[in-house]
Amino acid sequence: SIVVNHSERSLIFADLTPQEYQLVRNYMWGQADLKISHAATARTSENFIFLIDLLLPKKADALLYLDAKGPKPPREATVVVFFGERGYLKEYVVGPLSGDMRHRDVTKEKYKLPSLPFTARPVTIGEYVQLFTFLYNEVFRKLETELKESFGYIPNQRNLNAFEGMPRGVTAGDRKTWLSFFRDYSGMYIHPVGFEVLINHEDKNSSNWKVEKLLYNGEYFDSINSFKRSYAASRLNKIVFKDISNYASLKPRRRPTGLGPQQYYVQGKRFSVRNNQVIYLDWNFAFGLSSLTGMRVFDVRFKGERIAYELSVQEAMSVYGSITPGMILTKFLDSSIGIGRFAHELVRGVDCPYLATYVDVYRYIDTNVTQRYRNAICVFEHDTGRPLRRHFSDFFHNSYGGLANSALYFRTITAIGNYDYIWDFIFYQSGSVEARVHATGYISSSFKVDGSLKFGHQVAENVLGNIHTHFVNFKVDLDILGVKNVFQTKDMVFEEVPLPWMPQRKAKIPHLVENQIRMERDGALRYDSKMPRYLHVASNQTNCWGHQRSYKLQVVSFAGDHLPESEPEEKSMSWARYKVAITKHKDEEQTSSSLYSQNYMWDPVVDFSKYIEDNEVIDNEDLVAWVTAGFLHIPHAEDIPNTVTVGNGGGVLLRPHNYFDEDPSIHSPDGVYFNPG
């Protein structure tokens, strides 16, 4: 393998270490006035540290350190505390982690509110424990006969599993969750049983929680008792339990005897990972994994020159259609649950090649200890199987030149409940970087009732695969030769011109049209509008041919409408309006979504469209591109048991466009050339 010189500089972007998490936790526990519970999973009525995560350094400080030998920015942590006792949420900055630690309430500074509404918080493990107890006592215990006859419920086995709809209500402050029930099978998500309950768990004291509605085989009931009476009187359409085999199982149906092609590194690994830094041929970058937003890279350099300050996953959203209440309103915003939080161990030979380098990660979220996730990131070089470039010539000259397309992949896979997203950042020898996501795992489904087929296709007995969208948002903070950049578009138009050698004859000829966009509102390119085909973040510096050096953003997406803006929930996902939106960089606009978006959709603390509303000048400023890709998913039988990745993805490719004076891959050590001997 290669021997390279790693540097320490990437460490300013490194996730907190187990020691740092512990330091911060203990510090916070030590603040008597905060009265924080030490419980592993606190009750909703207690004060609880939900999250400790790295506070990213301010960009100016980081650049001073990276580029101008400035001081190393201090390590600091963000701490999210759910104050159950007091009924609100707060965020703190704690630091410096080396030295004399202090904490500072940053809620007002970040959100213009002294504290955040208590119902804006995600549901903690502690709250789930309470919810399941409530469910057991208030629903299952009271309906043992009905559930047994209908769904084969066995009290001691608690063999009905719940899946939640989100958001939890229709207006700010609501915390009423429809729970749908599924057979206790692996792959339960495609085993709905036709029973759903609406639980009001708004109150911080679970003793005040209530069952507000029930749905049984398409029929609504106002209470456990009214359902029981109807059932007993056979005034409803009973579902009769039937044992079925588990079509959701991922067990191979054939004895697994196969083994596809495998890659090996003839020269050993040509990349190196140390701490949170990757070096691969001409590339190097820092990386991290945010518990909330997922994977991210910083200070991405090619041949030593920074191309991107940050490239990160921001959000994954899905909007569902259904006739059943558990899914009719469902709009998942995964970063509120935690995207990086669900980056689990990767399986060698399937998730990543056997020979990949695997990296452990540590997180502190929703429990009172740091958790280690082994092999949750993989880094590998892969031959894409198609030349990066080649030319065969037999006109005038006979020769051949070419280059295999080996690229570096940086990957995590996050399994948030039913769905698995495969996240890739790919670094090519031509100076391009690609951010890619593919969806796999289980679809969400509902028990098929009258009218269901308006919302999807049947995919198993009594099971509807519900129509939904997948939208993901990436943050792309390109810095092209420094932070002062412009946003340009290029396209082609046909213009009629006389032919120069026979001016009486006219023809429509493609012309290049270039534009520079000067204001944020004009640089926010909506999904539903026709947009120029080439989008560039450019420097005012030129390459040797006099053209502005730039990177082009090429979005691959099959998405359409995200949600009508008239819907109150839309503000929580307003980033999805734009295929690409360019904003002026601000440290305060670190993310396009937030931890609180899912449960406070109607009045989100982060509304991305506000980043644009002030319509700042984006001419010669530090620009950030927010890119949305996605697709419409109309489930079909082949989604059983799992959705396949082929065709179910999207992303953005960042390509040099007059950034260099020629294709940098001509300098690759892998080049092949020959002419007739």
Next chain:
Amino acid sequence: SIVVNHSERSLIFADLTPQEYQLVRNYMWGQADLKISHAATARTSENFIFLIDLLLPKKADALLYLDAKGPKPPREATVVVFFGERGYLKEYVVGPLSGDMRHRDVTKEKYKLPSLPFTARPVTIGEYVQLFTFLYNEVFRKLETELKESFGYIPNQRNLNAFEGMPRGVTAGDRKTWLSFFRDYSGMYIHPVGFEVLINHEDKNSSNWKVEKLLYNGEYFDSINSFKRSYAASRLNKIVFKDISNYASLKPRRRPTGLGPQQYYVQGKRFSVRNNQVIYLDWNFAFGLSSLTGMRVFDVRFKGERIAYELSVQEAMSVYGSITPGMILTKFLDSSIGIGRFAHELVRGVDCPYLATYVDVYRYIDTNVTQRYRNAICVFEHDTGRPLRRHFSDFFHNSYGGLANSALYFRTITAIGNYDYIWDFIFYQSGSVEARVHATGYISSSFKVDGSLKFGHQVAENVLGNIHTHFVNFKVDLDILGVKNVFQTKDMVFEEVPLPWMPQRKAKIPHLVENQIRMERDGALRYDSKMPRYLHVASNQTNCWGHQRSYKLQVVSFAGDHLPESEPEEKSMSWARYKVAITKHKDEEQTSSSLYSQNYMWDPVVDFSKYIEDNEVIDNEDLVAWVTAGFLHIPHAEDIPNTVTVGNGGGVLLRPHNYFDEDPSIHSPDGVYFNPG
């Protein structure tokens, strides 16, 4: 490696063998009345066999043979004869190749014309020989001083190479070609010297050819003499020759020491190629390579069931913008030059993996002998580096199931002058097939003059990379459970509905909208219109959940306008109007373009839009989908020396959608599953 049972059935789609080509050629040579020249490269005034190629069996006959034990369709050949003596073109069918051969003039039957106009033919090697002689005598010899001073021309070395603009004129019957001159370097295409001449070579006798115009450093001249006078009097802006290094060279700039990851087959090859048949896991198909249209597969079956009768490349088109005459009108239609004709030997380790299976092909085109092209097709299995599906579960159940995405690639690469297209048909274990094209090789360029920058970017000293499009057309003859199919669309719309459990509250919910399209004109989906996101070719038969079994067409394309329809050349590329067009299958509508499109653009013998104009019913008929993909190419410095494939491609993915009852990859022998031990 695997042991499989190949069958003979694919042979009805096999390209002609060397013996068959010879048989046909000798038979035609034996027809005294046709007076065909035996010359390797005939003069334009002679009668000449331009092409011998397989005549595909009629589909009905083929299906009878394949499915109903009908007779084997006879082997027949298409023969294209350029009658220089008579000033027209004709096509013959010759056959049966085993038995008593006959020939039949099919020109009228195919094209509704007794013969085709002589200027509709492509330029043969013979005509090029005459053109270069003409050039040498009428241009180079007369301008030795001027060319030497300006471009370093050395008479004995003939070190200026020509590149042609197309079409050759502005109206039917024209054959006036602008030739642009380039330095005699490998990669000449990016070494324009600023000199172009317009040659009228319409007459079949080259003695009547004329130089009609000259362009020198942006200035036009009516004759060699007027140019010479201006030059001598220094009344023009002289270009002074300067020796430069060859920035177009593909020679690695660094010593090639690298070797990226390589794949190997742990279990040997899991696919088998015999004759023109490929078997890979559940897939099998027949293949061929048409000299004109390029690669194609037939009788594509998954688990024994035919999914597609034909999947083939049809055309590759590029429209250029320029201020210079050599490129201002240029619209390349590659199938007129021959796409398959330029499928050359593939380089192991770059063009395809070392361990691929390579197949030789034989062609008879533009010369009097059969030519063998070694290793012009490759077939390989490749791990795409991303799981086909996977799910990790730690909610309620702990388990992991997944499958690496190993797929079979069928590939040719065609280098038509400057550009190389990499053509892939990819067969996935989930029952999907993908047709993909990527562009690489050299861009076309022009000598930079005043006004050039409206048509592209400068990419080297005095060199403009001209703006252009890449459009490719695929024929996709899906047969979903037989030939009687329907065309359906699916999409999502938001509709406002009351929430069932609180009807006073309304919300906009995604609904599934399905449509069936009954007429060809409605099934031709124009590039410039909003179209439903899901397009399906469906059977009226249903899967076990009651849904029509279908394949979905998912087009990946970055194309836009192809050419305004008001332009007279547009009829020759009218297929490019449509992202997807569905027609009723006809043997007479075998291709969307033709050999004669390039040189008779204004009145093409095949105008694809006519296939649709008759607006036939496409409801329960044999349907063919014609798919157009492509992208806009605004050349930039990184196109030097070669365009890279990353981001420069397009294609169509054919995905089962309720075709099966579940994902067939669950039966893959490669499946991986485990739960906690």
